[in-house]
Amino acid sequence: MKIKSFLAKPYAAIIHGKIRKGMATAVADQQSILQNLLKIGSGTTFGKDHHLQEVKTYDAYKNAVPVRDYETFKPYIEQIKAGGQNILWKGKPIYFAKTSGTTSGAKYIPITKESIPNHINTAKNALLCYMVESGNTSFADGKMIFLSGSPELERVGGIPTGRLSGIVNHFVPGYLRTNQLPSYETNCIEDWETKLDRIVNETMNQNMSLISGIPPWMQMYFDWLSERSGGKKIKQLFPNLQVIVHGGVNFEPYKAKLFDSLGGKVDAIETFPASEGFFAFQDTLENEGLLLNTNSGIFYEFIPAGEVFNENPTRLSLADVKLGENYALIVNSNAGLWGYNIGDTVRFVSLNPYRILVTGRIKHFISAFGEHVIGEEVEQALLAAAKEQHAHIIEFTVAPQIQTSGELPYHEWFISFEKAPDNLEAFAKAIDNHLRSKNIYYDDLITGSILQPLKIREMQPDAFIEYMKSIGKLGGQNKVPRLSNDRKLADALQPWRK
Template identity: 55%
Template sequence: MSLKSTLARLYAAHVVRSTERWASHPLEVQMRWLHKLVNTAKHTQFGKDHDFTSIKNYDDFKKRVPINDYEGLKNYIEKIKAGQSDVLWPGKPLYFAKTSGTTSGTKYIPISRESMPYHIAGARNMLLHYIHRSGKVDFVDGKMIFLQGSPILSDTNGIKTGRLSGIVAHYVPAYLQRNRMPSWDTNCIEDWEAKVEAIVRETVKEDMRLISGIPPWVQMYFERLLHYTGKATVSEVFPNFSLMVIGGVAFEPYQKIFDKLIGKTIDTLELYPASEGFIAYQDQPDNRDLLLLLDGGIFFEFIPADKFFESNPPRYHIGEVKTGVNYAVILNTNAGLWGYNIGDTIEFTSTSPYRIRVTGRIKHFISAFGEHVIGSEVEYAINQAIKAHGGRINEFTVAPQVTPPEGGLPYHEWWIEFDEMPADMSAFALTLDQALQDKNVYYKDLITGKILRPAVIRTLPKNAFNQYMKSIGKLGGQNKLPRLSNDRKIAEQLEKFFSNQQVDL
């Protein structure tokens, strides 16, 4: 065993003990963060505007701090961009993380000196938990690929600005610098397709052991790698490849395609990073549920998703949540985000310690007919169909078809890019629809009540979704395709691009 492996084991044991200490006192830790955040920011403009000096407890906080999205904080962020200090958090942000918005255009998410270390510690501590609980440490002696955005940063009135993954690239610890790939120059390539080709050429001869990224972009890298080498599987190219770290979208729909591409079973870890803060990671190798990071610079609030759009929805702290309920996640951070709706929904799977599953986006749902189908439900449905009838998918999205051009009852329209078609597509579609009915009683009532017809599947050619994402300037990086929409914007674009190649069922 190398010195690096030995030190990693020792450090891992220390980090796991530290995690267990704060995880055993969740409410105490969270309330300590609430008071620390409010006290630190009480002399900022936001703190004065919302009377932070009078906040003594969580009830006071809820009365004074409204739920915000980016638009709700935009006036404050614009003042920071203009050069003002002490607006949302003392001083100025260390960085702005740029993210793509729908209604807001480009969003500038502040990252402070206090919050930056938690962004770095999240992924590191996940790997250390893996080392401690699996006993596997050999990957630290090989090469590691991190598929991420360009680390080239722009300047916004003295504040360095870029994609979160590009910002994080500046913080790779010295002991990993010789292991990490791609090289700095390759990482700086802006065009995603050119970047992937360069990564393939640069990494093909290396002893690759860990690969990390969003599943569709890791898939693209693997496919280009196999095309370049002529090999049948990634494990032939990288025989010591043993660990994949993924985040951004649910991994289960990709499982079969990755099993085929890799050619052997390897360990997979999931994490939940965001520009607004590092939220959770998988702390157990054999359990995909994510440990919520209650001691990470964030005070969390939760709103039941089915009440989120009410005029005055209930807000709960960690001590008030229940398992099995779909919640919208609200953040209050040590970078100055207050009552911030991150847009994601989660479900608690455990409260000792607090572990979660990401269930979707609060605005990504289908309820054109009152069914309120969410992301985790469509992912469950397609997984059940794959288990029953085989096939492998690259990507999919779902939209309502309210006024079918062919006439008849409306339906949910599934656009699926298969890597391998199921043996019986009609049976696949029936199983998928029945699984969604099993998960969502409102959808079932609409089907049985003859308000909707069962789901219609449209198949798409290989690389269809990559072509779509490229056409809207969102190929690569941290960009993700919405798995479902309550309108037909994506469906209409797909219809336009691939109308001659789709198959109706």
């Protein structure tokens, strides 16, 4: 056993013990965090605007602070960018995490001195829990790759600004720097394909033990490695590769192809990071779901997904959530976020401890006819049909088709296959049947002849990569939307149909 893995073992046991202890105090910790947020937030511009000094309870907080998305939160961010202090949190943020926006363009999410440990420690805790649960510490002695954004930062309003993964790169501890790949210079390359080419060159002959990234871009890295090596599996190239760490999108649609590319046993750790906070991580190899980060400066609220667009939706604290329901995740944090709708939906699979699954994006749904089909439903339907029909999926998206020249409208599925089903019509029917069994509203529309069954458009294998390249969002933390409620993405994909 080498020195890093040797020293990691007792440290991992201590942290794992603290996390296990915190499982029993989750609700109390959440209440304590809310009170601390109110105490500090009452002295800010936001706090004064919302009379936080008068708020003593969660019910009073809900009356004082409405739920917001970035568009309605933006005026406070603009004040910070203009040089304001004590706007959302005491002082000024130490960073802005820059993310892709919607109607307002780029979003600038504040990261404060108090909130940065949430991002750093949670990633570390996920690995330490894995060490204890698996007994494996030896990966700490090998090379580790983190497929991230550029660590080079610009300044916005005098505040260092960049992609969250690039910001976090500055906090990799010194004792791991010698293990980290790719090089700093390569990580700074903005063009994804140029960067990936350099990453492949730098890692091809290294003793890789851990690889981290979002699944579609991890797969692209594996494909390039395999092509460069004459078709070798990843475990042939990296026989000591033991762990992949993934997050950002549902792993299941990518899992079969990734593990086929690996060609050998590798453990997988799932995480739930975002610019707004690191919310959950896989703490065990035995149980389903990700452990909610309940004592890390974030007070969570949950809105039943069906109410998220209501004027006065039901808002629940952790103490009141139920198993099996889809909730929009709302965060209040020591980064200065208040009643902030991050846009993700989650479902609890355990209440002791509190473990969740990420089920989709609020804005990524289809409800052109009132069906409100969500990401989790289409992914599960597709995976079940693929298993039955022996198909392997690379990537997909779904959109409504309303303009049909006299025939009934339908859901249109755009799918890139690694291995297409033998019978595409039977495959489409299988997906449709699974989706109908999961969504009663969709089933009613098919039964009532309002919709016809879905149709599949087979895409070129590299269709989604080429599309993302065409809009300047190839690589990094960018993801293809699973669902759209309009035709923008569907129309943009037409050049890459088979």
